Amino acid sequence: MDAAGAAVDVDSGGAVAAVAVVGSGSIGVAWATVFAGAGRAVRIFEIDPARRAVVPAEVEAILDGLEAAGVLEGSASQARARITVWSTLAEAVEGVDYVQECIGEDVEVKRRMFADLDRLTGPDVVLASSSSTIEASRFAAGLDGRERCLVVHPGNPPFFLRVAEVVPAPFTSERSIRVASELLQSCGIAPILINAEIEGFVFNRLQGALLREAYCLVRDGVVSPVDLDTIVREGLGLRWSVIGPFATSELNTRGGLRRHAEVLGPVYARMGLERGADDPWSPETVERVAARIEEALPYDSWDENVRVRDAAMMELLAVRRGAANPLGAGGHVAGA
């Protein structure tokens, strides 16, 4: 299912009026600003009194930043007023329609937490984990209400990365997937359905592939860590913020993605083999990718598509111009 394909339904995330956020680390706090910014009542559960004391200031700083950036509907103070912090789980989940769990990546801790959530909430309340590495099958399989459990894994921080992975277990109901997806969508976050409970899901699989290669390149003395970050930030990442990797391949070469795979597939396959990976791109997979990408970017309009890409990149160049990037140490140059 593509993000744009979700059907609207009355029994949906649009009907989620109140959300509980369980745990107030950086991800929990960020989720709270996303939900509250989109008009939901947000009840944060935090057991640690020291954390409870600082959460309001952290929430405020993010909401003020979002307001200053002009990306908040309504004011920061309105959004802040929708967020409350609670010291018991029972209080936090009272009256909510949806729970977003944001505690540590420990399967036993999650198992106990979801057992508590299953006990404390009604049968229509959807229970989502922010886990990036632990599948719902591993912490919710034994629960009576397991059909309402799934993973909803955000990028970090979720108020910036407007995409989240929706990863159901085999036992997760269609309704739970729909409620979660539509809630996300109504908060301006693209829900991406992941069709298998594969470790690391998709976001971290892709990140991990790049990071593993990055560590190999530094280990072998090919490039410095700071220079590698610069290549990604000013090169790959900048391009991928406009156009995804498959669409990049489609517009790389006259002949489109099939031609790209023909020319560069063997080169990339050799690089993979050097690292031990033997997964050449089969003609079937290339065809499948090309057919789907060319629905969005018809090959008949290849020249026009390149012009549109270039125009989008120039628009981004224009808005980035002059924007300070204090994280760019080591990579910025005089004329840039």
Added chain:
Amino acid sequence: MDAAGAAVDVDSGGAVAAVAVVGSGSIGVAWATVFAGAGRAVRIFEIDPARRAVVPAEVEAILDGLEAAGVLEGSASQARARITVWSTLAEAVEGVDYVQECIGEDVEVKRRMFADLDRLTGPDVVLASSSSTIEASRFAAGLDGRERCLVVHPGNPPFFLRVAEVVPAPFTSERSIRVASELLQSCGIAPILINAEIEGFVFNRLQGALLREAYCLVRDGVVSPVDLDTIVREGLGLRWSVIGPFATSELNTRGGLRRHAEVLGPVYARMGLERGADDPWSPETVERVAARIEEALPYDSWDENVRVRDAAMMELLAVRRGAANPLGAGGHVAGA
């Protein structure tokens, strides 16, 4: 060498007044706009009369776009006036200080071209190839003037991606590396020194690692190609356009990059093993990366660094807001 570390010297790229661009495909045309936009006389060599006929219009379209985006010093028409198109190589290289070759990825063709360039140009003229896959050792080793040959591999398109890989062969002189690096820098492009002639260099190694994983995930039915592009465009790529992958790891977790490697290293190693790669991150490599990244992002200021990251992301959110992205088909949602 980090980009910021290049020394300024009178015998440098700042002294490059005229550049020849050999070949007028999309990369050649884009390089021409970069050099001309930075005040250099640019002489394009193109053997095909049909291409020669359309090059001026392509150059004009890019320069007009850059001027409209407000990222050009001076006007598009001033830059355009610096570019001439020639039908013989001898004419194109007349009086230039630097050659940027942009012909097809064929080692024999490049070998002949560099032999011609070596014959036609004086001993101080630096000869750079835009090759993304063929090392200078493979096409220039036999030349008298091999010390002035190297690869300068741009991102695509180079008027947008302000970073290029500078890849010397063992026989390339320090002067040639310096001239190329300083020319790039004076054009607003960060030169990244690559310390080994590894196939694919660094940009395409990193891209290839992500693309290989992407094809595996589509092959296995985990995610659709369009959804995968959305995860990268709205997630990984957007983040990496602000903060590189190592700096991301540093700020991911309290404890910094060492803690990130401790917690997620084994997870990423397992994902790699599933694909056949057995390259766990050694403590020595992690230490080397952490030490260099924490020079730019001192761990003592971790909380402040996270705030700076968030502020940079919010600034980008603000400027992207409302910017149409016609390549975002399938990924954009109502509230985004």
